[in-house]
Amino acid sequence: MEVDLTLLLFIFVLASFIGFELISKVPPTLHTPLMSGANAISGITIVGALIVAGSLGNPLGKWIGFAAIILATINVVGGFMVTDRMLEMFKKKEDEK
Amino acid sequence: MEVDLTLLLFIFVLASFIGFELISKVPPTLHTPLMSGANAISGITIVGALIVAGSLGNPLGKWIGFAAIILATINVVGGFMVTDRMLEMFKKKEDEK
Amino acid sequence: MSVFLPETILNWLPDTIQLFYLVATAFFIRGVKLLNSPGTARKGNQFAAIGMMIGVLVTLFDQNIVEFELIIGGIVIGGLIGLLLAKKVQMTSMPELVAVFNGFGGAASALVAWGELARKPEILSFDTTGLVSIGLSVFIGALTFTGSFIAFGKLSGFISGNAITFPGLNMINIGAMIATLGLIGYFAFDPTNSTLFWVILGISLLVGVTSVIPIGGADMPVVISLLNSYSGIAAAMAGFVLQNNLLIVSGALVGAAGLILTNIMCKAMNRSLSNVIFGSFGGVAGGSAGIRDGDKNVHETSAEDLAIQVAYASKVVIVPGYGLAVAQAQHIVKEVATKLESRGVQVKYGIHPVAGRMPGHMNVLLAEADVPYDLLKDMDEINPEFTTTDVVLIIGANDVVNPLAKTDPTGPIYGMPILNVDDAKRTVVFKRSLSVGYAGVDNPLFYAEKNQMFFGDAKKSLQALNEALNEV
Amino acid sequence: MSVFLPETILNWLPDTIQLFYLVATAFFIRGVKLLNSPGTARKGNQFAAIGMMIGVLVTLFDQNIVEFELIIGGIVIGGLIGLLLAKKVQMTSMPELVAVFNGFGGAASALVAWGELARKPEILSFDTTGLVSIGLSVFIGALTFTGSFIAFGKLSGFISGNAITFPGLNMINIGAMIATLGLIGYFAFDPTNSTLFWVILGISLLVGVTSVIPIGGADMPVVISLLNSYSGIAAAMAGFVLQNNLLIVSGALVGAAGLILTNIMCKAMNRSLSNVIFGSFGGVAGGSAGIRDGDKNVHETSAEDLAIQVAYASKVVIVPGYGLAVAQAQHIVKEVATKLESRGVQVKYGIHPVAGRMPGHMNVLLAEADVPYDLLKDMDEINPEFTTTDVVLIIGANDVVNPLAKTDPTGPIYGMPILNVDDAKRTVVFKRSLSVGYAGVDNPLFYAEKNQMFFGDAKKSLQALNEALNEV
Numbered sequence A, B: 001m002e003v004d005l006t007l008l009l010f011i012f013v014l015a016s017f018i019g020f021e022l023i024s025k026v027p028p029t030l031h032t033p034l035m036s037g038a039n040a041i042s043g044i045t046i047v048g049a050l051i052v053a054g055s056l057g058n059p060l061g062k063w064i065g066f067a068a069i070i071l072a073t074i075n076v077v078g079g080f081m082v083t084d085r086m087l088e089m090f091k092k093k094e095d096e097k
Numbered sequence C, D: 001m002s003v004f005l006p007e008t009i010l011n012w013l014p015d016t017i018q019l020f021y022l023v024a025t026a027f028f029i030r031g032v033k034l035l036n037s038p039g040t041a042r043k044g045n046q047f048a049a050i051g052m053m054i055g056v057l058v059t060l061f062d063q064n065i066v067e068f069e070l071i072i073g074g075i076v077i078g079g080l081i082g083l084l085l086a087k088k089v090q091m092t093s094m095p096e097l098v099a100v101f102n103g104f105g106g107a108a109s110a111l112v113a114w115g116e117l118a119r120k121p122e123i124l125s126f127d128t129t130g131l132v133s134i135g136l137s138v139f140i141g142a143l144t145f146t147g148s149f150i151a152f153g154k155l156s157g158f159i160s161g162n163a164i165t166f167p168g169l170n171m172i173n174i175g176a177m178i179a180t181l182g183l184i185g186y187f188a189f190d191p192t193n194s195t196l197f198w199v200i201l202g203i204s205l206l207v208g209v210t211s212v213i214p215i216g217g218a219d220m221p222v223v224i225s226l227l228n229s230y231s232g233i234a235a236a237m238a239g240f241v242l243q244n245n246l247l248i249v250s251g252a253l254v255g256a257a258g259l260i261l262t263n264i265m266c267k268a269m270n271r272s273l274s275n276v277i278f279g280s281f282g283g284v285a286g287g288s289a290g291i292r293d294g295d296k297n298v299h300e301t302s303a304e305d306l307a308i309q310v311a312y313a314s315k316v317v318i319v320p321g322y323g324l325a326v327a328q329a330q331h332i333v334k335e336v337a338t339k340l341e342s343r344g345v346q347v348k349y350g351i352h353p354v355a356g357r358m359p360g361h362m363n364v365l366l367a368e369a370d371v372p373y374d375l376l377k378d379m380d381e382i383n384p385e386f387t388t389t390d391v392v393l394i395i396g397a398n399d400v401v402n403p404l405a406k407t408d409p410t411g412p413i414y415g416m417p418i419l420n421v422d423d424a425k426r427t428v429v430f431k432r433s434l435s436v437g438y439a440g441v442d443n444p445l446f447y448a449e450k451n452q453m454f455f456g457d458a459k460k461s462l463q464a465l466n467e468a469l470n471e472v
């Protein structure tokens, strides 16, 4: 368990490095869609919510997990769709060019 | 142990992603020093050699570890120094400018 | 879902799940990378969505998950709400919507940590790491939740966009955050003390409010971006609670990427992040502080007068700003432009990178009105063209054409690159008064010899111009 | 070293080591990033070295390490050898040295895996993962070892630089590699079968030889870069054997970075990686294939003749190539240039990105002769200047000034950007014959009206020119 923690920490730090490297010179037009896309990814917490709501245990905990699923799903579904709507709009215009 | 393996695999893949992201548009002049610097880092296997040569166990294994230490140290010490020599040369000339 | 699988592959299940998590991670990384450039952004978003789908589907096979009623119910309810919101919202309210989604994400992470704590029968089954992680997810998640909703309120006008603050509030906020960290440490030490948990939750919710309230409404996009980074970190912390790789990796990824993006957004406004968070900039100085120089000379123009000028011009540039969004004048602008073009006038749009209140605000708005993409010129493209321009129509823009950005080293917008509209033969400003814009500084352009003011709501003024053009 | 520590902190030791490993990783990542750009490269190398130091020092505190004789001995011996080699080698032999170091790195990884296998008293204490990792480290490490030494031999001339090959060799190599992977699988299944281990080791060593031998000498820099990537992967595999994070992370980092760098190097030569590995390009067609067009007219020049031309020129550009390195003519070039400058002639150097046999070859060479850095112009800078140049001195360069790269779509160098020396009033080529360069294509420049050939070893020719200049 303790060894695992340092491994998880490694993973956390490495992923952060990747995050830092990935975003470079984004043109201002993309700031909002990028923010919204990243926001949708942060809804990954839905995976945690599934585990909490679906595993055995105290009902209170499971209902809290249920609430977490609802909120996280809104974030995920809404987030990806709204980002797509924004980007579609740019795309369409660019194609006309 | 089995869980650890997938974690180690995660770490391996994430580090590879970082490696891919890090190298971007290197000017040709830097290709050789960059190669040589990366080569020095790959001498990190010295850490493994230390563990093999310094832990208890069958003498044969330890002597093999000893050989590994020698080779890895050559790679590390020589690699970093030779890279520095190359880069120093560029640097000096640039300063004169 | 694992019950449906044959015994033989159950042994491999945990490893297989991890491998799929790795695949999902790769999709996220690739997705964020593609989101970086205009040509590939849409594909990037789709990649990320696929990654999410993989993550969710695979998790359903987790052997700990044995009951599916709540899961199905939650996903259906949440999915429908998300779908509705995403479909129905107007393009111009995007920033508000992102704020809301982000708040939900933060709340979900806090709930995951709390739920895990409540679910486990024996609270002592958590070790120190687990407890600290729970505390941190709740803290960051709850703060993101309330902070995002305040940001939403400010953007949509429910809460005053002004910076609501008093001296020392920043210090109190920082103090409260540090205190919360201390309490989390104490909670890890004495997890049975449930009041402690409630206190942590309470302070976190409160700090979210008090640290966003003092920030001016126009800085909200930056704040949302920062809160987005927080919600990533909260997800990563929830990952530590559940020892789940995918949460940790994706959360850290978004956390770091969001931080960098926040920084880039600040730079585009020529501000520093700490200036945004602690500066209480924008809004306070707002109001009508700019009218003090009312005795200076201003030239007014009328719809008829202007119609003649533009109808016989050879090149007209339209510079939209925040006022265009307020007046919802994007469609009428396009109508006027089409009318001019049919008369042989060359019309282009000059888009400043921070015109409006969110990055890309003007692009989205004009795209909605079907303005052809290739007429939208960004700052570097349009600036050399002003010297050959006859009339510039500045519609609800103010700061982005303020020459003080070049001349007044003490002003708050000094150093921000602006659109050089004064290179043109004539400029016409459409706005309701002589009052200041977002940055709260007076604009000498209004009093310039070459400039004319067309007072009134932008939409109404443009409608008048549109009609007058029929008479010319 | 852990025995020197007080009992109380022994509990924390493994975690502390991991944290320091994380710090070392951060140094490596930052180091590689800084190595990317000229201004920061040296600092980047130092960062990486610090990371290595941290990694090594911290590992000494590992509780498994109890004996230090071999460690101290190995580090002292290896350190001294490395130091000597790095100090004594000539600048022009850098690529050879890097090849040697790389070979040692690969060998070390293979030895680590083998040593771990031999050290553990009970071979059955390894699980499948461990055994597969051992097999892979040995395979990749051994292949890197022999491959690097063949590359070294080709670069330094011990082994013919020509592509030594026969039809089907590539297929045999690929077959052997696949077979080795199969054997490794079998070894994991039956680890007590020690012949299997020896067979794997043997094939790996052999494959390293047979897959580098067929590649032309001039492609060695690319091969070394690829092998460097391999040695990173070998280190990562050794990390899997020892379950050591730092090895895995750093190895993967170098593996991926090396792969990208290899690709960038290929692009600079306008080739694909598979073309380099399987193409048997360069060397075969070498020799004197170019003399076939000997009946074409060539203008020769002499030292005295040329001395007058350059002494009264107003602008001379020197284009160095691989021949300059072969002839070791960098010092005499600089002398001639100084002499011309003292006469008021403007002298510049035009450096093609792939002139010579390693990237930056010419820069390093001329830097050694103390040619001022600001006279070295890269291709994009010098190309527009040729129209105003009186004489171009092309010293041992061939492919980089070959106009066929622009005109002959079927040639192997088609599409490579070249130095447009034919824009100048006159060109003079210093080489020993009319034979071809690295790419094995004839060069029409030699027969051009404006061109003169100065046959002979570049160093001797330049010495003659230098003396003749005294007479003018």
Ligand SMILES: NC(=O)c1ccc[n+]([C@@H]2O[C@H](COP(=O)([O-])OP(=O)(O)OC[C@H]3O[C@@H](n4cnc5c(N)ncnc54)[C@H](OP(=O)(O)O)[C@@H]3O)[C@@H](O)[C@H]2O)c1
Residues within 6 Å of the ligand: C218, C219, C220, C221, C222, C269, C320, C321, C322, C323, C324, C326, C327, C353, C354, C355, C356, C357, C358, C359, C360, C361, C395, C396, C397, C398, C399, C400, C401, C430, C431, C432, C433, C434, C435, C436, C437, C438, C439, C456, C457, C458, C459
């Ligand atoms: N784009 C971003 O991402 C972003 C984010 C945060 C902050 N900002 C900041 O926002 C500012 C943007 O500059 P900007 O020039 O676009 O806007 P601005 O400087 O804020 O000026 C907008 C002007 O529009 C006028 N207006 C408001 N409602 C109107 C209506 N219905 N009809 C006509 N005019 C109306 C206002 O004047 P009246 O009241 O006289 O009508 C106001 O002066 C910059 O300072 C930028 O730094 C931008």
Ligand SMILES: NC(=O)c1ccc[n+]([C@@H]2O[C@H](COP(=O)([O-])OP(=O)(O)OC[C@H]3O[C@@H](n4cnc5c(N)ncnc54)[C@H](OP(=O)(O)O)[C@@H]3O)[C@@H](O)[C@H]2O)c1
Residues within 6 Å of the ligand: D218, D219, D220, D221, D222, D269, D320, D321, D322, D323, D324, D326, D327, D353, D354, D355, D356, D357, D358, D359, D360, D361, D395, D396, D397, D398, D399, D400, D401, D430, D431, D432, D433, D434, D435, D436, D437, D438, D439, D456, D457, D458, D459
């Ligand atoms: N820079 C890199 O990273 C790199 C790496 C791999 C491959 N390459 C390839 O290498 C080539 C480099 O082009 P390059 O123009 O520099 O060289 P090159 O095309 O290989 O030509 C070198 C010429 O130098 C002459 N030479 C050899 N020894 C000499 C001596 N002692 N004195 C005078 N001349 C001598 C040779 O002609 P004689 O025999 O008639 O004297 C030969 O034609 C390119 O094709 C490039 O793609 C470059």
